[in-house]
Amino acid sequence: MGSMNLQTSRPQIAVLLPCYNEELTIGKVVQDFHAALPDATVYVYDNNSTDRTAQIAAEQGAVVRAEPRQGKGNVIRAMFEDIDADVYIMADGDDTYPADAAPKMAAKILEGYDMVIGDRLSSTYFQENKRPFHNFGNKLVRGSINGLFSAHVTDIMTGYRAFSFTFVKTYPVLSHGFEVETEMTIHSLNNNLRLYEMPIQYRDRPEGSVSKLDTVGDGIKVMSTIFRMIREYKPMPFFSGLGLLLSLAGFGFTLSVMIDFYRTGMVARFPTLIGAVMLVIAGLLLIITGIILDVTAKNDRKAFIVESNRFALFRRSQRGR
Structure with a gap:
């Protein structure tokens, strides 16, 4: 192969979708990201699903891999380790995040940002999310972290993010579950990384799709993660x-x-x-x-x-x- 100029080569974009029992929505999500980013490779990591999530994702053209260690943090650790790309777009398989925002998020990474945060809280989150304790938890976590790091991040816990190659390969994933998003934000603020928040139109899960979040259990894990990382970083x-x-x-x-x-x-x-x-x-x-x-x-x-x-x-x- 001949040499390829950095300025003219097409960037490699990977869409990362950690999934556990999302057969109702995963097909549409894969389709939407293929439409929004035609040149991207869509990866679906199946985390011990008991339904047809993996089969449907494969039928829609996604690269499907299995991650036996249960928990979103474990899935993200495997994704970051396995996949090489210039831009990574991470979303959920539950069709709550709009794929049409992905090209703008990817463009910001290519401009030089380390992480782009899909900000739900500045748009429709509090209207769409019908779980008051989740809303309260988001505000509590946001206030705690912003106060400690003298930051102004609006959405600490969003699952819709874009990353650079350098961020993915140098970020140590320590959490096992849903608290990983909070860990990412604290890691970025502590190391003074280049962050960009982009408001997105959040929508709640469609009828029949069941959330995997445990309001009390995951809330305790998130707060313990904040406590641990304050102890380590501050x-x-x-x-x-x-x-x-x-x-x-x-x-x-x-x-x-x-x-x-x-x-x-x-x-x-x-x-x-x-x-x-x-x-x-x-x-x-x-x-x-x-x-x-x-x-x-x-x-x-x-x-x-x-x-x-x-x-x-x-x-x-x-x-x-």
């Missing part, structure tokens, strides 16, 4: 905040003992004094822990930048052949 405010609270409590108890000593000339509450000193020491240890882990987190961010640059260079060299 150790200074996390540990130092706890340490400051413990130290203040210890100083408060110590002050009460000192006031009694000033009045009576005796230390009558030795257990309180000992407990107060231990609280102060524990608080100081937590503050020191936060400082040490903050240095480690900064070094991790430096290593991530170096790794991202290496993958970007590798992809450019491949495309230039």
Whole structure:
């Protein structure tokens, strides 16, 4: 083969559809993405479906693969590992996201963005989604993450996203289930990646299609993911905040003992004094822990930048052949 110029070669686009029991909608979704992106390859990863999801997807021209590890996070990990492309479009197989937005999302990735977020919350989500606890959860997660990272992301948990090659190959998928979208957003904000939010027209599932979300269970998983990632990515405010609270409590108890000593000339509450000193020491240890882990987190961010640059260079060299 002759050499191909990077500027004139056609970008490779992969549409990623993780699916579990979506036979009612998967055929239409595959058709819609084929129509919106005729040159793209549509991949359907079947996550142990018990219906005809895989068969219908194959009949509509999708590349169908099986992922035995249950959970959306596991499916996305397999997709990111297996598939090489210049642009990745990730959506769900439940026909809630419009395929006609995909070309604009792909164009933004080709402009240089690392991740494009399909923003449901700025358009029709709260009218279409009839589950009030889901709406409340979205607002809670959005407020928590934006406050911590001083960001302004509107839709933290959307499943409609586009990614660059470098993002896909350097993003460590740690979550197993639906909390993976929250993890992606936190990872991007922590590493100061180039994000672009694009409002999309969300529509609720068609009648007869059953959501796989467990409002309480998945909500707990999402909040635990936020808690874990705050601990890892923002150790200074996390540990130092706890340490400051413990130290203040210890100083408060110590002050009460000192006031009694000033009045009576005796230390009558030795257990309180000992407990107060231990609280102060524990608080100081937590503050020191936060400082040490903050240095480690900064070094991790430096290593991530170096790794991202290496993958970007590798992809450019491949495309230039």
